[in-house]
Amino acid sequence: MTVDKRDFLGGVLLLLTGIGVAVHAAMQYPLGTLQRMGSGMFPFGAGIIMALLGLLVLIPAFMRSEPTDWRGVSPRALICVLASVAGFALVMPRFGLAPAIAVLVFLSSLGDRDFRIVNAAAVAVVMCVLSYLIFVLGLNLPFPMLRMPS
Amino acid sequence: MNELLANVAIGLDTAVTPVNLIYCFVGVVVGMLVGVLPGIGPLTAISMLLPLTYHFEPTTALIMLGGIWYGTAYGGSTAAILLNIPGTTSSAVACLDGYPMAQQGRGGVALLMTTVASFVGASIAIVILMAFAPVIASYALKFGSADYFALMVLGLIAASAISDGSAAKGLAMVVFGIILGTVGIDIYSGGTRFSFGFLELANGIHLVTLAMGLFGVAEVIFSVGTRARRAIDRSSVSLRAMKPTREDLGRSWRPILRGTGLGSFFGTLPGTGPSIASFMAYALEKRVAAEPGRFGKGAIEGVVAPEAANNAADQTAFIPTLALGIPGSATMALMLGALTINGIAPGPSLMTSQPALFWGLIMSFWIGNLMLLVLNIPLIGVWVRLLLVPYNLLFPAILVFICIGTYSINSSSFDVMMVVVFGALGCLMRWLAFPAAPLLLGFVLGPLMEEHFRRAMLLSRGDFMTFFDRPISATVMTISGLLLLWTVVAPFLRRRRVATNP
Numbered sequence: 001m002t003v004d005k006r007d008f009l010g011g012v013l014l015l016l017t018g019i020g021v022a023v024h025a026a027m028q029y030p031l032g033t034l035q036r037m038g039s040g041m042f043p044f045g046a047g048i049i050m051a052l053l054g055l056l057v058l059i060p061a062f063m064r065s066e067p068t069d070w071r072g073v074s075p076r077a078l079i080c081v082l083a084s085v086a087g088f089a090l091v092m093p094r095f096g097l098a099p100a101i102a103v104l105v106f107l108s109s110l111g112d113r114d115f116r117i118v119n120a121a122a123v124a125v126v127m128c129v130l131s132y133l134i135f136v137l138g139l140n141l142p143f144p145m146l147r148m149p150s
Numbered sequence: 151m152n153e154l155l156a157n158v159a160i161g162l163d164t165a166v167t168p169v170n171l172i173y174c175f176v177g178v179v180v181g182m183l184v185g186v187l188p189g190i191g192p193l194t195a196i197s198m199l200l201p202l203t204y205h206f207e208p209t210t211a212l213i214m215l216g217g218i219w220y221g222t223a224y225g226g227s228t229a230a231i232l233l234n235i236p237g238t239t240s241s242a243v244a245c246l247d248g249y250p251m252a253q254q255g256r257g258g259v260a261l262l263m264t265t266v267a268s269f270v271g272a273s274i275a276i277v278i279l280m281a282f283a284p285v286i287a288s289y290a291l292k293f294g295s296a297d298y299f300a301l302m303v304l305g306l307i308a309a310s311a312i313s314d315g316s317a318a319k320g321l322a323m324v325v326f327g328i329i330l331g332t333v334g335i336d337i338y339s340g341g342t343r344f345s346f347g348f349l350e351l352a353n354g355i356h357l358v359t360l361a362m363g364l365f366g367v368a369e370v371i372f373s374v375g376t377r378a379r380r381a382i383d384r385s386s387v388s389l390r391a392m393k394p395t396r397e398d399l400g401r402s403w404r405p406i407l408r409g410t411g412l413g414s415f416f417g418t419l420p421g422t423g424p425s426i427a428s429f430m431a432y433a434l435e436k437r438v439a440a441e442p443g444r445f446g447k448g449a450i451e452g453v454v455a456p457e458a459a460n461n462a463a464d465q466t467a468f469i470p471t472l473a474l475g476i477p478g479s480a481t482m483a484l485m486l487g488a489l490t491i492n493g494i495a496p497g498p499s500l501m502t503s504q505p506a507l508f509w510g511l512i513m514s515f516w517i518g519n520l521m522l523l524v525l526n527i528p529l530i531g532v533w534v535r536l537l538l539v540p541y542n543l544l545f546p547a548i549l550v551f552i553c554i555g556t557y558s559i560n561s562s563s564f565d566v567m568m569v570v571v572f573g574a575l576g577c578l579m580r581w582l583a584f585p586a587a588p589l590l591l592g593f594v595l596g597p598l599m600e601e602h603f604r605r606a607m608l609l610s611r612g613d614f615m616t617f618f619d620r621p622i623s624a625t626v627m628t629i630s631g632l633l634l635l636w637t638v639v640a641p642f643l644r645r646r647r648v649a650t651n652p
Contacts, residue, residue: 007316010582014322021329021344029336029343035612039336039343042600046329053322056638060318073581077374081549082570085367088553089566097554104553105546111374112542123543127550139205141558 002065011058018051080111096147097136098128154280157509164510165517170213173206177214178518181221182525185241186229186533190548192222193587194369196484197361198548200491201555208492209507213514215488219481220272220464220515223424224522227264227457228533231257240424240460243432247445247452254448258392258530263402263450264457265526271410271458272519275465278414280512283501287473290498295606296616300623302599304630305420305476307637310588317637320588323579327592328599330355338604350564357487358556359565360593363572364579364586366552370545371577392527398450405435405451409458417463418470420478424460431459465515472508473498476595480587483594 025031025043032038084107092100102124109120128145135141164170184195195218203211226241231248244264251260293301310320333344334354345351394402409431416427435455436445445452468485470476475496477483489496494504501508556565579586610616618624 006582010319010584013582014326017326024344029341030339033612034607034614035610037338037604037607039339039341042603043329043332043343046325046332050322050325050329053318053325056318057316057322073372073577074374077371078574078577081367081371081374082573084546084549085553085566085573086570088549088557089563089570092553092557092566093561093563100553101550104549108370108546108549109542111371112545114542119543120546123546127547131550131554135554135558139202139558141205142561143554143558 004061004064007057007061007064011054011056011061014054014057015051016054018047018049018054020047021050022047074111076113077111081108084108084111094147094149096144097131098145101128101131157284157505158280158513160505161509161511161513164209164506165213165513169207170210170510170514171517173210173214174217174514174518175521177217178221178224178521178525181218181223182225182228182522182533183536184218185222185225185227186536187539187544190369191365192219192481193361193365193484194548195222196481197358197365198551198555200358200361200484200488201559203488203491204559208489208494209510211488211492212485212507212511213518215485216468216511216515217518219485220461220518221522223457223461223464224265224268224526225533227268227453228261228526228530231260231264231453232534240428240463241457242425243428243456244453246432247447247449250446250448251450251453256448259394259398260450260453261530262392262527263394263398263454265523267402267406267409267454267458268461269519269523270406271413271460271462272465272515274410275414275417275462276512276515276519279465279469279515283469283473283508286469287498287501290474293498293622294620295602295609296620296623297626299599299602299606300617300626300630301474301476302595302602304626304633305470305478306588306592306595307630307633308420309478309591310585311633311637316583317640319584321637323584323586323589324592327589327594328596330360330589331593331596332600337601348564350562355593356559356565356568357484357491357594358559359568360572361484361487361590362552362556363569363574364576364590366548367569367573368576368580368586370548371573372580373541374545401450402454405431405455406458408434408438409455410462413459413462414466416459417466418478420470420476423467423479424463427463428456428460431455468512471496472500472511475500475598477591480590483591487594 022044025040025047029040029043030038031040031044034041084104087103087107088100091103105124105127106120109115109123132145136143136145165174180195180199181192184190184192196215199215199218203215206214223240227244227248230241230244231252234245234249248257248260248264251257306324307321310324311317329344331354333351335342335352342352409428412431412434413424413427416430417423432452432455435451436442439445439449439451467478467482470478471482471486475486475498477486486496489500494500494507552569553566556569557563559565576586579589606616607613616623617627
């Protein structure tokens with residue numbers, strides 16, 4: 001028997017998440033009665049339905065072979081882009097907008113195979129100017145372009 | 151009639167204020183841009199600009215977001231015709247006959263005629279929107295909680311079942327969205343749910359962070375390294391090459407009207423929307439054509455009908471969203487989100503409580519479509535040049551807007567970190583072929599559904615039959631049930647048919 005690994009994994013994840021949500025809701029929040037529902041009742045029901053749908057994804061996976069269109073993702077792009085956004089979140093409140101943009105642009109550009117430092121620097125400069133014009137001057141957002149961490 | 155005219159006057163009054171005109175313009179230009187550039191869809195663009203709406207009046211915000219939405223339909227066809235790559239899914243059909251026309255040196259004609267078709271389609275649909283939305287809203291004022299809950303169930307089932315891919319996966323994502331929507335303080339009991347100790351989650355997950363992660367960051371990650379440069383024949387886009395022949399016009403007007411009709415109808419239904427409308431319009435034209443063999447080789451009917459259809463559908467999609475407060479697609483869910491962010495309760499009373507907003511928005515559609523008609527033609531050279539911007543310069547810029555936009559809501563790094571989390575979730579979902587749009591729809595409708603469900607159950611003293619006692623909810627629930635049954639059974643039937651006739 002062949003198994004569609006993608007749907008097998010997807011179904012299992014749905015099943016586990018659904019059960020987890022239902023158990024958490026039932027244990028931590030009051031369920032109440034059907035007439036006067038507590039805060040746990042609605043998520044409890046939703047968790048159970050999600051788990052059942054997980055089964056509906058999981059069971060047919062056993063009757064199918066591998067999917068042909070399993071879209072791959074470049075691990076390099078995944079890591080660099082996520083890290084660049086997290087980097088922005090860390091740098092922005094401490095050092096201001098310009099350093100945050102620089103970190104974001106450099107880290108994310110590394111995710112592309114043909115990374116060139118000159119291109120990244122140019123994009124960073126252009127985006128700093130644009131952001132200043134749009135967000136600070138245009139929309140009056142109180143963001144310092146550069147600040148010293150205190 | 152007098153009432154309608156008075157409403158139109160209120161609307162025009164609102165729509166032509168300088169601020170609203172400027173942001174209508176910004177919206178349609180961004181929309182065209184996004185439509186032209188492959189790799190950013192309307193959902194990504196609206197998510198990116200959603201945080202800005204915190205700093206605007208709600209009417210202005212909606213006018214701008216609306217402009218992006220119908221602007222993408224105009225822009226999407228440009229990339230499709232000139233490069234054979236659809237800028238948006240709904241313009242994929244424009245590739246079929248538009249690109250062959252461009253190869254024959256008639257790309258300019260194709261672009262001009264799609265612009266005209268788009269304008270006609272949108273204009274007729276706006277009239278339909280003006281005529282039907284108030285009627286539906288006044289009818290909907292009689293709806294009770296059970297009826298609302300039933301309508302939302304139908305909308306969510308339809309949206310997830312009709313979307314491409316497995317219906318079970320779509321439904322699972324709707325439910326997942328509903329669960330994410332329960333995070334935060336429960337309005338009935340005051341208890342906090344699923345916050346896991348994070349104070350920032352007490353007010354719930356932010357729509358902006360969810361949309362940015364799922365449609366912005368995940369989209370970028372999957373597009374990095376996959377875009378190649380392509381060459382364009384510039385001579386076909388000069389103004390002189392755009393003049394349609396008498397034959398082109400003669401062949402086009404009937405398909406435009408048929409496409410508009412189909413598009414207006416499918417736009418109002420949950421789950422169908424512009425993509426399906428444009429495919430249906432193409433199929434219909436091919437069926438009624440005298441020489442179906444011309445299709446796929448540059449038939450102008452195959453370009454104008456789908457374009458009229460998807461622009462009409464873009465406009466009529468606002469009917470359920472504005473008249474009932476029930477969005478039929480993820481994009482409309484974001485529009486609704488922009489309303490609730492600004493503290494305006496969506497629903498049938500919107501039209502009477504916020505007439506300036508409602509009619510101002512609709513009048514801005516006219517103005518926006520006029521702007522697009524004027525912009526599209528002389529600026530085609532600019533759009534073409536934009537298409538040549540390499541993606542490795544573009545995607546860091548997209549990320550900058552995503553990050554600043556998110557951060558600008560609360561000046562909170564936590565929100566930006568949530569974007570990272572949802573970006574990772576979005577990648578996992580794409581990798582496992584789970585659709586993201588139903589999740590967003592579930593997330594927006596979830597809290598409303600819970601409210602109506604709990605109220606209905608309270609009124610019925612805990613009796614589930616309340617959903618089948620009232621005529622409206624009983625009908626809607628029956629349709630939902632049949633649709634659900636069909637979506638679960640249909641794949642099995644299809645498989646059996648494949649098995650019996652190999």
